[in-house]
Amino acid sequence: MKNTMEDFFKNNRAEFDLNEPNVGHFERFQARLEKIDETPKKKGGTPWYILAVAASVLLFFGYWMGNYNQNGVNKGIELADVSPEMEETQNFYLATIQKEVEEIRTKKTTANQKIIDDAFVQLEILETNYRKLTLELKESNADKRVIYAMITNFQNRLQILQNLMDQLEEFEALVPQENRV
Structure with missing residues (x-):
């Protein structure tokens, strides 16, 4: 063409x-x-105050969405939220763990501080894993495998604390009274 x-x-x-x-x-x-x-030419663009108001609204909306996501979406489901029996289980483990931690803190000395700190690092790792499991429990709609993993996590924490108590008792038996700080 x-x-x-x-x-x-x-x-x-x-x-x-x-x-x-x-x-x-x-x-x-x-x-x-x-x-x-x-012909008169119009001033181009939007007045600055309209842009300032729009930017303020966007900042407020972003701040609100950030807080909403932190408070609502990122929270998982605890065992206590699943059923009354699971609430009893969670309360039992938490109370037992708290009792063991308090007892360990009373036995803390400068000589055994490294052993205790290492055990608490392991407990913190298990606590982080537990928080991940609460999110998985929420996503999985209370899947029994996740519930079992959460209970196993509590058991592992108790096991670490009991092993630590045993180590502290052995350490006390080995260190003579006069060498203690």
């Missing part, structure tokens, strides 16, 4: 060159150009 139009213009060039614009064409064209130049 392009070639046919080019050919048409080449072949009929003489016909196009003969025609002159109507009288006054250049004056009318010049008047239109001047009329376009005379």
